[in-house]
Amino acid sequence: MDILDPSGALVLPQTMWLCYSTVARNNGVAKEQLFRLVVPEELLETVPQKGAHASSALAGLIELGLVDVDSDGLLSAEPTNTAGFLRKLRRVIVVPPKDISPSFEGAPDLRVGLVWLMRQDPFAPLHWETGDQNEMPFLNDTRWNAFPHWSVALGFARPALKILGPGSNGSITADPTEAVLDILLNPKSESHFPSGEQIPVGTFMNALRNELPILPGHPSAVYDGMDTDESSGWAAVGLALNCAEARNVLKMGYQSDPTGVAALPSNEGSGRSRYVSWIEVLK
Missing domain, CATH: 1.10.10.10 (Winged helix-like DNA-binding domain superfamily/Winged helix DNA-binding domain)
Structure with a gap:
């Protein structure tokens, strides 16, 4: 639909x-x-x-x-x-329809919008009137009107602060913190995010993508005409993980001679990266 x-x-x-x-x-x-x-x-x-x-x-x-x-x-x-209802609703929206059933259609227009949102800069207000409409996967401004309601309710955005600049009134910012927190605290399987264990960052990210398959890097998180620039691909997810750490839901660290490293953007929007090799879910 x-x-x-x-x-x-x-x-x-x-x-x-x-x-x-x-x-x-x-x-x-x-x-x-x-x-x-x-x-x-x-x-x-x-x-x-x-x-x-x-x-x-x-x-x-x-x-x-x-x-x-x-x-x-x-x-x-x-x-x-x-919370339980929103969890059910989020799942049927973000999971690739064929993973639910061969006949399931889902909500392809909303899912594409969320895929686009998760690749946006979380420090910039987003609105149809002030954005690059050629890059947005929305046919017109009226189709945008419902999107802020859905993206905020499902935990992938927040209303933009007016301090972010002109045009931010009625805008949103990409911020999947609430969705990520809910997944970490209520995973489909405890084996995805075992508590008290330092998980290699690559393993953690794959598990997170499987739970939220609209995140960058999941094979289904694509759409026709998508901008393939990866420069800010992890910015929104990095913000969510830093916020989860600030709330003592997880902690992140770097070990010498790691098997894998992720460069996560800082929360300040400074452009500096934080290098992480393991993530531990605290719960």
Whole structure:
């Protein structure tokens, strides 16, 4: 599905959570009943497009496989909290569709946008009006409008600080810190990031790419017309790892005669690199 498509009511993550949590609390609910729970009839005339945003969100949840529909048209979903829902949502967005099932389409427009975002300078505000539109994988400014909502909700961006310069109002910066932290604290497999063990940086990066396959270096993190310049390819990921270290989730170091080294950008945007040969997850 095209999540960023503005032709109808936009599919937004906050509306998805509202619909998902309502289904999970009322398993076996019919679509019409769910719609009335989310958009009460008394409010129907006052909400945009008479609640079309809720219908779009539910359709997206069903298409992404997060809400099930039985043969009688009744809805069900696994109960979870907000963090658990965002974790599920992030996975079906970032994982290559064929890795979920041969018939799964996913959200290719949003995934391509996130691949692009993870290659951007985290110290520069990003906005359609002030960016290089020839390099952006968005067809127009209206398709950009939903992207900040999604990139921030999934943990890959933050609203840009106004101090970063003109045009930063309403802009975002590439920052996957929240997504990386969530992966480290809730990995699919404990063997990916064993606690208390110094992992060679190359092994760690491969595991991180497998968990978040939109990061630079993953074979699927590509799209037609992508800028292949690698000069800032690890800047956003480097920021996330430095932030994780500052929060005592991991620590990084350099050993003499290492088998592999990564040059991670510093947090200050100074252009200086920090050389790392091992990373240890503390948890």
